[in-house]
Amino acid sequence: MQFIDLKAQYDQAKIRIDKRISEVLAHGQYILGPEVSELEHKLADYVGVKHAITCANGTDALQIALMTLGIKAGDAVIVPTFTFFASAEVIALVGATPIFIDSDPDTFNLSVEKLEATIQYVQNNTDLKIKAIIAVDLFGQPADYLNINTIAKKYNLKVIEDAAQGFGGKIGTRRAGSFADIATTSFFPAKPLGCYGDGGAVFTDNDEYAELIRSIRVHGKGTDKYDNIRIGLNSRLDTIQAAILLEKLAIFPAELIRRNEIANCYADLLGHKTDFKFPICKPNFTSSWAQYTIQVVNDTRDSVQNNAKIQGVPTAVYYGTCMHQQTVFKSIDLSITDLSTAEQLAKSCLSLPMHPYLTDIEVEQIVESLQNP
Numbered sequence: 001m002q003f004i005d006l007k008a009q010y011d012q013a014k015i016r017i018d019k020r021i022s023e024v025l026a027h028g029q030y031i032l033g034p035e036v037s038e039l040e041h042k043l044a045d046y047v048g049v050k051h052a053i054t055c056a057n058g059t060d061a062l063q064i065a066l067m068t069l070g071i072k073a074g075d076a077v078i079v080p081t082f083t084f085f086a087s088a089e090v091i092a093l094v095g096a097t098p099i100f101i102d103s104d105p106d107t108f109n110l111s112v113e114k115l116e117a118t119i120q121y122v123q124n125n126t127d128l129k130i131k132a133i134i135a136v137d138l139f140g141q142p143a144d145y146l147n148i149n150t151i152a153k154k155y156n157l158k159v160i161e162d163a164a165q166g167f168g169g170k171i172g173t174r175r176a177g178s179f180a181d182i183a184t185t186s187f188f189p190a191k192p193l194g195c196y197g198d199g200g201a202v203f204t205d206n207d208e209y210a211e212l213i214r215s216i217r218v219h220g221k222g223t224d225k226y227d228n229i230r231i232g233l234n235s236r237l238d239t240i241q242a243a244i245l246l247e248k249l250a251i252f253p254a255e256l257i258r259r260n261e262i263a264n265c266y267a268d269l270l271g272h273k274t275d276f277k278f279p280i281c282k283p284n285f286t287s288s289w290a291q292y293t294i295q296v297v298n299d300t301r302d303s304v305q306n307n308a309k310i311q312g313v314p315t316a317v318y319y320g321t322c323m324h325q326q327t328v329f330k331s332i333d334l335s336i337t338d339l340s341t342a343e344q345l346a347k348s349c350l351s352l353p354m355h356p357y358l359t360d361i362e363v364e365q366i367v368e369s370l371q372n373p
């Protein structure tokens with residue numbers, strides 16, 4: 001059994017993907033070829049935003065978003081402490097200070113309850129200028145943007161949506177990637193929409209931001225490519241990856257439906273087990289189920305993982321270390337709020353196999369494998 005079965009997906013779409021790749025090889029426009037703009041239009045349509053701008057990976061996408069907002073040394077950006085490292089890394093990369101915030105115990109996402117207190121703490125107790133919030137759609141469920149955006153507006157902060165895992169998720173009928181001033185995603189192979197290498201995208205409705213993003217991704221170019229008007233990056237999506245993504249995007253809606261069926265199947269089976277807390281979506285929220293992450297009650301995660309392993313079921317711990325516990329961030333005293341929920345999640349979380357090609361029988365096997373045979 002695979003944790004994420006990319007081979008099964010390729011088998012589904014092989015003929016069309018291979019054809020798309022050979023078309024790129026035939027026309028030879030390997031960088032920013034026609035497939036890239038075709039993909040950008042389709043992504044913008046799908047997400048429901050004016051601009052989708054592809055780039056080299058999801059980490060660059062976040063960095064580009066921060067650069068677009070002009071975030072720099074002396075600035076502070078709020079980010080959940082329970083997330084993938086890149087969400088926090090990029091803040092330090094542009095010279096700003098990450099301010100870690102606790103998580104909601106049910107959704108794993110940024111704790112809206114603690115948001116105002118965190119903002120006020122930074123304003124009252126540090127010299128940092130707080131500029132933005134990076135909210136992460138962790139494991140596929142969008143963060144609570146209605147409340148996040150309201151609080152951000154009150155304190156005049158920008159919001160960045162890190163939808164690396166959330167792509168395909170929804171609040172009501174609106175899609176992830178459309179909830180913030182700027183949103184980002186990743187096409188790393190294991191993400192809900194993945195390519196066969198690295199890739200990413202930035203989404204916005206704001207024309208000025210879009211122009212900046214397009215400039216930053218190609219060395220800060222002006223209207224003329226060789227007139228560099230700012231410092232940027234080299235962060236483009238390869239045409240071959242765009243070609244692959246076009247075919248994967250075509251089957252993505254059906255895959256999302258299946259991911260949700262699998263999540264329901266997991267929930268039904270796990271509902272009968274008292275040792276595990278299964279993940280739930282808030283009413284009106286739809287997850288893309290980038291990960292199916294349960295919480296193991298009673299501090300027995302190692303033995304649960306081992307039971308599964310013995311029975312041939314791969315599991316993973318996303319994430320065992322919070323950002324404020326990472327070696328590189330330890331030197332900065334950032335323990336300004338209570339981060340105990342996130343610490344507890346890091347101790348108890350366990351991600352089970354999740355991909356659209358799992359069968360119901362496999363889901364049953366996985367759930368059974370968590371306990372002693």
Ligand SMILES: *Cc1c(COP(=O)(O)O)cnc(C)c1O
Binds near residue numbers: 083164185200
């Ligand atoms: C994967 C991921 C990223 C980074 O994406 P890459 O394409 O690997 O650079 C950023 N944030 C989150 C939440 C992620 O899961």
